[in-house]
Amino acid sequence: MSVRPVTDRDSAEWWERVARHEFVVQRCDSCGTLRFPARAYCHRCRTRRWHWQPIGPTGRVESWIVSHQPFLAGVTEPYVVVTVRLADAPECVMYGNWDRREPPVTGQSVRAVFTVVDEELSLINWRPLE
Amino acid sequence: MRGFRDRTAVAGVGYTRLSKNSGVSTLTLACEAVLAALEDAGLTADDVDGIATHRVGDSAAPSVVGPALGIHRPSWYLDQFGGGSVSHAVVGQAALAVAAGMAETVVCYRAINARSEFRMGGTGRGLPPGPEVQYQAPYGYFAPPQQYAMFARAHMARYGTRPEHFGRLAVTQRANAVKNPRALMRVPITLDDYFDSRWIAEPFRLLDCCLETDGACALVITRADRARDLRRPPVLISAAAWGGGDSFMSGGGADTTVTAAAELAPRLYRQAGVGPAEIDVAEIYDCFTYSVIVQLEDYGFCAKGEGGPYVASGATGPGGELPVNTHGGFLSEGYVHGVNHIAEAVSQLRGDAGDRQVDGAEVALSTAQPGYILPATSALILRKG
């Protein structure tokens, strides 16, 4: 894909960690709630002390599509996008491309793979959990 | 809620021609639709003291449309950011302003060059703003048909909703559009045509998707007692509700097969003093086929998960228990971002819908985008005056 993420002041450090192949979400220091995407306040207890929490890079396919229409300039081949609900943080979902030729199945267990774009950017993609 | 119910009315509707290339600015479209709606009501721009729209940075603002029509000092205006989820909230807020006496005659419009200038699916222009885009766009995931396809697949997996259900909906709405002189697509289609149409984003084919459209539609909102003295039969605003839903940020709901409409519907019906059984006709936001199916469930017309079979039973077609999108909807009339659904409901309740008129229509539901993508929705219940 040709689109780089436009990060913001909440998210920049998360993307830096992905570039180092760390699989993290935020964990609230007060109530322990895991959250993603990155933002300052815990939505549950409304406090703002937190730390990056490494979690298992696994989840389940919540849904998936095969995109055919060339919405992006220069991308003409169909590709699969998956929505994954994280095993260790079931309130959190992440997106990614599918790293296998065989299409996914809704509910399937999956594992994250880091795809290096360049030194500053990696993306999280998904493949079946073997 | 007695203070709001039936105190305001839609007194006029106006359209421009719907097309794939209007050849004019959104300002021109807005002015044309507003003047047509005022003419329909038997009013002029000199009567207008409120002006409202919704847009996503793609269209002329009230602060431009007002002066362009010589409406220099409106006592109330609204420039609502948002897509289809706020279309009905704009009318609800206009009705509130009128009911509260802040304005007497409000025009609500949506002017859009969604094919020739600003395509909602991107296809060339920059990506939309929003904090979630950075987590999706790098994977080639950002266009509404992709996002809706994702939600539709979850519903299919959970409830057994099938492509045939989507196809039946598209075929039924096209049959309605055949009877609508305004509609962009008036050639009937079959289920085979549906299955033969090309993939956009599986599970969606081309015929699951709304028409990218240039055009405008406007409504005149005023007090119910005043509307009775105007040119057209008034259509009363019995209920208007809007509210939030869940975003993809953690902490929201985890079930994407249920929309914000499920939470909103009981409030809406309570406000109007009716239930789903009293709705004679429904103009339901159909950016994609699945959008209608999930809303039929969440507005209580069938059990959760039964939206597909409900459509396949013929219930939403002409003569069915709940005629839906009698104008053809976004799938076949054209995409005016929700306002043309309200305008069609008004037409049905006035009894001037011609060949597509639902006999004895007295109460109508019209709904907005049900809360996917932008986590909010809105809806109106209208009643023959």
Ligand SMILES: [Zn+2]
């Ligand atoms: Zn907390």
